[in-house]
Amino acid sequence: MHLWLQIILNGILQGGILGISALAFSLQWGVMNLINLAHGSFQILAAYVAMVLLQRLGLDPFLAMPLVFLIFLAGGYLLQFGIINRVISGNLFMTLLLTYGLDFVLANFMILLFTADYKSVNTPYANSSWHLLGFQFPIVRTLALIFLVILSLLLWLFLEYSRTGRAIRATSMGTEPARLMGLKIPKVYALTFGLSSGLAAIGGIFFGLSNAFSPAAGGPLTVGAFVVTILGGVGTSWGPLVGGLILGVLDAVGSVILGPTYVNIITFGLLLIILILRPTGVLGRAAT
Amino acid sequence: MLAIKDLSVGYGDTKVLWDINLEIAPGEIVALIGVNGAGKTTLLKTLMGLLPPWTGSIRYRGQELSRLDTHRIVKLGINLTPQGRLLFTGMSVEENLLMGAYLRRDSEVKHDLKHIYDLFPRLSERKRQRAGTLSGGEQQMCALGRSLMSRPSLLLLDEMSLGLAPIVVEMLLDLVVEIRGQGTTVLLVEQDIEEALLRADRGYVLEGGRMEMSGPSPDLLSNASLRVAYLGLA
Numbered sequence: 001m002h003l004w005l006q007i008i009l010n011g012i013l014q015g016g017i018l019g020i021s022a023l024a025f026s027l028q029w030g031v032m033n034l035i036n037l038a039h040g041s042f043q044i045l046a047a048y049v050a051m052v053l054l055q056r057l058g059l060d061p062f063l064a065m066p067l068v069f070l071i072f073l074a075g076g077y078l079l080q081f082g083i084i085n086r087v088i089s090g091n092l093f094m095t096l097l098l099t100y101g102l103d104f105v106l107a108n109f110m111i112l113l114f115t116a117d118y119k120s121v122n123t124p125y126a127n128s129s130w131h132l133l134g135f136q137f138p139i140v141r142t143l144a145l146i147f148l149v150i151l152s153l154l155l156w157l158f159l160e161y162s163r164t165g166r167a168i169r170a171t172s173m174g175t176e177p178a179r180l181m182g183l184k185i186p187k188v189y190a191l192t193f194g195l196s197s198g199l200a201a202i203g204g205i206f207f208g209l210s211n212a213f214s215p216a217a218g219g220p221l222t223v224g225a226f227v228v229t230i231l232g233g234v235g236t237s238w239g240p241l242v243g244g245l246i247l248g249v250l251d252a253v254g255s256v257i258l259g260p261t262y263v264n265i266i267t268f269g270l271l272l273i274i275l276i277l278r279p280t281g282v283l284g285r286a287a288t
Numbered sequence: 289m290l291a292i293k294d295l296s297v298g299y300g301d302t303k304v305l306w307d308i309n310l311e312i313a314p315g316e317i318v319a320l321i322g323v324n325g326a327g328k329t330t331l332l333k334t335l336m337g338l339l340p341p342w343t344g345s346i347r348y349r350g351q352e353l354s355r356l357d358t359h360r361i362v363k364l365g366i367n368l369t370p371q372g373r374l375l376f377t378g379m380s381v382e383e384n385l386l387m388g389a390y391l392r393r394d395s396e397v398k399h400d401l402k403h404i405y406d407l408f409p410r411l412s413e414r415k416r417q418r419a420g421t422l423s424g425g426e427q428q429m430c431a432l433g434r435s436l437m438s439r440p441s442l443l444l445l446d447e448m449s450l451g452l453a454p455i456v457v458e459m460l461l462d463l464v465v466e467i468r469g470q471g472t473t474v475l476l477v478e479q480d481i482e483e484a485l486l487r488a489d490r491g492y493v494l495e496g497g498r499m500e501m502s503g504p505s506p507d508l509l510s511n512a513s514l515r516v517a518y519l520g521l522a
Contacts, residue, residue: 163390170376170387177374180336182362182391182438 002134004253009135011252012245016145017210019244020203021221022228023151024196030235031172031192032088034095038103039200039225040218045106046072046201047208048114051121061121061205062143068205069198076197081190088189089175103218110215121208144206148241151199156237168192172235227271233281242282246270289314289473290335290442295344295354297327297334304330305497308344312442317464317474319484319505321518322494328477329371331494332444336368337361348442363391365441371450371477373431377420381411384419384430388437397437404433407463425456432460442473449480461487481518485509 021043028034036042049068053059079102080088087094120126130137159165171178171188179185207213207221228247232239247267254266274281295308305327312318322328333339335346337358346353353361367388376384385404389397405412408429414422419430428448435443445464449457457480465487468474478484485491485505493501493514501508508514 166379166383166387167390169379173376173378174374176338177370177376179338179358180362180368180370180374181387181434182359184357184359 006135007252007256008249009137010141011249013138013141013145013248014252015241015244015246015248016141016143016148017203017206017244018224018228018248019148019240020144020151020199020206021225022232022240022243023148023155024198024200024203025222025225026229026232026234026236026240027155027196027199028193029229031168032189033092034084034088034193035092035099035226037096037099037222038106038218039099040221040223041103041106041110041215042072042076042197042200042218043204043207043221044213044215044218045110046204047121047213048110048119049201050205050208051119054121054123061123061209065202065205068201072201073194073198075194077190077194079197080193081186084193085186085189103222107215107218114215116214116216118212118214120212121205123209126209138210140206140210144210147202147206148244151202152237152241155199159237164191223267227267230271230274230281233283236281236283239281239283246282289316289349290475291345291347292331292335293345293347295331295334295346296342297330297339298342299330299339303342303497305334308494308499310492310499310502312473312475314473315468315471316490317468317476317488319481319488319491320475320477320494321479321481321484321491321508323479323518326494327497328494329446332368332370332446332475332477335361335366335444359391362438365439366444367435367438367440367442368444369431369435369446369448371446373427375419375422375427375430375434377418379419380416381419381422381430382415384434385411385437388434391438400437400439404436407436408433425452428452428456428460432463436467440472442475443467444475444477446477447479448476449478449483457483481514482509 025036025039028036046068049071050061050064053064054061084095084098087098125139128139130139130142159169167183167188168191170181171183171185175185224247228240228243231246232241232243247270250266250270251263255263258265290312292308292310295305296303297305308331320328320331330339334341335353337353337356341354344354348364348366351364376387385401389400405415410426411429411433414426419427422430432448448460461483464474464476476484476488485508488505490503491505491508492499493508501514
């Protein structure tokens with residue numbers, strides 16, 4: 001019994017990392033109808049940046065986090081403004097093609113800089129755990145879940161109550177009326193992509209702290225974010241938390257029952273079931 | 289105030305408007321009349337910079353609009369209440385109204401919000417409700433209120449009466465007259481020509497993408513061919 005509770009706990013904590021990743025992915029998808037296939041590689045790049053900052057400057061990843069967030073915010077803004085905006089109003093296929101190409105470029109850029117070998121962000125606490133009531137709480141994953149709750153809350157407050165957040169929501173509900181209010185859609189999109197790139201970077205740092213990674217690790221992260229987003233509902237502030245917890249627990253339990261090799265069956269099986277039964281996600285509203 | 293000269297517009301290869309000429313003087317209510325597909329909405333979208341004109345010019349207070357982005361046109365004080373209302377359906381009524389004032393940085397937004405609630409007590413009762421859950425008439429009030437929140441100098445109203453009960457239409461159109469009284473110039477686009485011309489100073493008739501007729505409202509109202517075509521009256 002205790003073992004199973006620990007397994008479920010591990011799943012819940014894994015949901016934190018999954019959720020932060022999906023927070024970014026879902027924001028892009030919900031606001032711009034953009035499915036960013038380079039999402040995972042963005043996160044891996046952030047993990048490498050954290051690794052370099054730690055190795056070269058001795059900067060702890062948590063202290064580096066605000067800096068990495070800002071770098072990715074600026075980079076994401078420029079990327080959207082300069083490149084993605086050119087195809088965003090076209091059909092979905094064009095943006096898929098563009099972000100697929102972007103993923104390719106990023107992954108190979110990382111191979112060039114860091115080789116294809118597995119690396120990790122080696123902090124003294126990376127593999128340590130807190131112990132409470134006989135259960136093990138891996139420090140990084142526990143913090144990831146706490147961060148996910150805080151980031152979801154901050155994102156929700158920003159979207160709901162700030163002038164800019166309201167502009168982002170308005171644009172997500174219709175670009176034509178948004179333009180008629182005087183909004184500059186390319187800027188709203190650039191800001192949205194910048195913000196979600198910053199969030200993706202935070203997710204990437206957490207991933208790098210708790211897993212070994214290589215330039216090829218981006219793909220599975222994108223798929224994970226996709227499934228969590230579908231589970232929680234596209235474009236909802238709390239969907240990534242809900243979706244992350246569900247997928248985290250099911251993966252943890254499933255990998256014990258079926259063996260870790262078959263865990264993808266659960267991920268994709270779940271995706272299929274959700275798309276058939278409730279395509280709007282757990283928290284999503286019908287027909288957005 | 290607004291002068292449209294020899295304007296032609298189209299979608300893709302298809303020309304929709306041919307050599308349109310239209311003028312509006314400050315303080316006027318001008319009605320633009322035409323059946324479905326005549327090109328009324330296309331003209332309004334072009335005025336707002338949502339569609340690029342092929343040829344011709346649009347001058348507003350002496351400034352050329354035809355190459356400006358929509359946000360610049362909104363900033364100049366022109367506002368469109370679009371056909372089908374295009375509310376932000378997932379937002380509350382109050383958020384929709386505040387979106388109308390998005391470009392404003394002055395301190396009187398709160399005051400204007402209260403003014404809108406005075407005009408439309410129904411919106412005040414439902415200010416926390418999602419706009420998508422309002423009735424058709426309430427949605428139109430919300431869309432009109434949203435436009436007014438921008439404090440427009442020139443207000444473009446596209447088919448306000450569409451799908452609404454006659455009593456609501458009367459109320460909204462009477463309000464348009466009141467809005468004009470407060471200094472806003474109005475271009476009123478309607479299919480309900482009698483209701484529109486009864487309140488407008490002048491009217492233009494758009495047919496198949498061409499401006500077929502224009503003149504003072506009483507003249508148009510008594511024009512025999514218009515009465516046959518639009519009202520089915522001999």
